[in-house]
Amino acid sequence: xxxxxxxxxxxxxxxxMALALSYLENFFPLSLAxxxxxxxxxxxxxxxxFALYAxxxxxALLILLSRCVLGAVFAGNMNALLFSLxxxxxxxxxxxxxxxxxxxxxxxxSVGGAAAHNCGQVAAAILTLGNTAPLYYxxxxxxxxxxxxxxxxxxxxxxxxxxxxxxLMKG
Amino acid sequence: xxxxPKLRPNGWDGLAAAIVLLLAAACAGMLWGxxxxxxxxxxxxxxxxxxxxxxxxxxxxxxxxxxxxxxYTLHVLVRDGGVEVSQADCPTQDCVHTGWIGRAGESIVCxxxxxxxxxxxxxxxxxxxxxxxxxx
Numbered sequence: 001x002x003x004x005x006x007x008x009x010x011x012x013x014x015x016x017m018a019l020a021l022s023y024l025e026n027f028f029p030l031s032l033a034x035x036x037x038x039x040x041x042x043x044x045x046x047x048x049x050f051a052l053y054a055x056x057x058x059x060a061l062l063i064l065l066s067r068c069v070l071g072a073v074f075a076g077n078m079n080a081l082l083f084s085l086x087x088x089x090x091x092x093x094x095x096x097x098x099x100x101x102x103x104x105x106x107x108x109x110s111v112g113g114a115a116a117h118n119c120g121q122v123a124a125a126i127l128t129l130g131n132t133a134p135l136y137y138x139x140x141x142x143x144x145x146x147x148x149x150x151x152x153x154x155x156x157x158x159x160x161x162x163x164x165x166x167x168l169m170k171g
Numbered sequence: 172x173x174x175x176p177k178l179r180p181n182g183w184d185g186l187a188a189a190i191v192l193l194l195a196a197a198c199a200g201m202l203w204g205x206x207x208x209x210x211x212x213x214x215x216x217x218x219x220x221x222x223x224x225x226x227x228x229x230x231x232x233x234x235x236x237x238x239x240x241x242x243y244t245l246h247v248l249v250r251d252g253g254v255e256v257s258q259a260d261c262p263t264q265d266c267v268h269t270g271w272i273g274r275a276g277e278s279i280v281c282x283x284x285x286x287x288x289x290x291x292x293x294x295x296x297x298x299x300x301x302x303x304x305x306x307x
Contacts, residue, residue, distance in 0.1 A: 035268035037282045053176045098187070105177035108184030115191045125282065130221025133278040133287045136202055142195035146188055157178040 001058060010055065011063055018047040018067040019074070034144060036137045038083060038121055042114055042148050048092060049110050049156040057096045064088045083124040090120030106160065107153035114149030115142055203276060211292040213275055215254050217247075218287045229253055229273075229290075243284040254288055256281070 003011070021043040030039050044067060051060035068088055072081035094116035098109045118141035125134035215232075217225040219240045229249050235257070236247045245266060246258040253273025256266040259281060266281035266288075275292035 031263070031265055031268060035265055035270065037263065037265040037280050099176070101183075102177075103181075103183040104187060105180050105184050107180040108187040109176070111184070111191060112187055115194070125280070128282070129218075129280070129285060129287055131218055131287050131289075133218075133280060133289050135198075136276060136278055137280075139195045139199035139202065142191055142198065146191055149191075150188075153180075157176075160176060160178055 003059070007055065007059065011051075011059055011066075014047050014051050014055075015063050015066045015070070018044040018063065019071055021047065022067070022071055030144075030148075034140065036140060037125070037134075039141065039144065040148075042117060042152055043155075045091065045110065045113055045117065045149075045152045046155050046159065048088070049095065049106060049113065049152065050159055052092075052095055052099055052109075053106070053160070057092075061089075061092055064092055079128070082128060083121050086124040086127075087117040087120035090123075091117035105153075106157050107150055110153030110156060111146055111149030114145035114152065118142060118145050213252065213273075214291050214293055215249070216287075216289045216291055218289070220285045238284075238286055240284040240286050243281070243286075245281060245284060245286055247288065253290070254279070256288070259284070 025041045025043045028041055030041055031037070047067075048060055048064055051063050055063075065085075065088075068081060068084040071084060072078050091113040095109050095113040098104050098112045104112070119138070122134050122138050122141065126132055212228060213230075215225075215227050215229050216223055217238060219238065224238070225236075227249075230252050232249050234249055236249065238245045238247065243259060243261045245256050245261070248255050248257040251271070251273065253271050255271040256269065256279055259266050261281055261283040263281075263283060266279050266284075266286070269279045272279060272288075272290055275290050278287055278289040280287050
């Protein structure tokens with residue numbers, strides 16, 4: 001795969017934005033309202049949804065992988081890598097499939113991604129802890145993904161509308 | 172732009188949301204339904220790093236217990252037939268925020284310390300390590 005300078009720059013900027021959003025959501029700790037380990041708003045998913053439509057699945061996946069690895073390195077917590085990778089890659093695969101159908105709007109794709117992300121994270125928790133206890137949280141996490149997915153879908157939709165007439169969206 | 176997304180929610184999105192909701196309800200029915208079962212005795216199982224380290228009956232063990240793992244210390248309060256992590260020095264504090272649990276199937280997970288405190292119901296005698304009858 002050959003990337004143009006513009007595409008490479010865009011990928012780098014989106015990776016930086018995703019990292020910044022991951023950091024930003026620490027200031028909105030959803031876990032205070034719903035005490036479940038690792039529960040988050042998933043704001044970095046806005047970048048994933050945007051990249052999926054604007055750049056395509058391969059580049060979106062590259063951005064996601066870079067964000068996961070760099071996020072773990074910057075946080076100095078390599079244990080978190082398994083969680084972000086399993087959650088992120090599962091969400092990405094589901095969103096690729098859902099977006100291909102062309103029937104769902106960005107909201108539906110985002111909700112599907114959020115639900116898949118939580119399933120991936122529960123799988124990571126089961127693998128890490130060697131115990132199926134985290135499965136107990138899955139129903140709540142799936143319910144919450146309806147709201148977090150709709151929120152990221154709304155922000156992504158606003159982003160697409162705001163950028164509709166820019167050169168960025170014309171390839 | 173590779174392809175333009177639909178920006179307004181439609182009926183297909185509603186269907187996707189309904190499937191997620193249905194999945195959540197099905198998981199709740201399967202996973203939480205087990206906790207609603209009666210009979211047998213409620214036990215607390217404490218696991219660290221995937222291995223069971225302690226098992227006790229909460230009604231017989233009221234008081235405070237301390238577990239240390241991966242440099243973190245969890246203070247567990249056993250009261251009213253259930254348990255809670257009253258204090259912990261882990262960075263996330265999710266275990267403390269979970270609060271008191273007292274129903275079979277419920278658990279408190281501390282990811283940084285790799286500690287799981289689970290409530291299980293013994294199935295009345297089929298458990299070889301369990302107690303059949305408590306006298307006195």
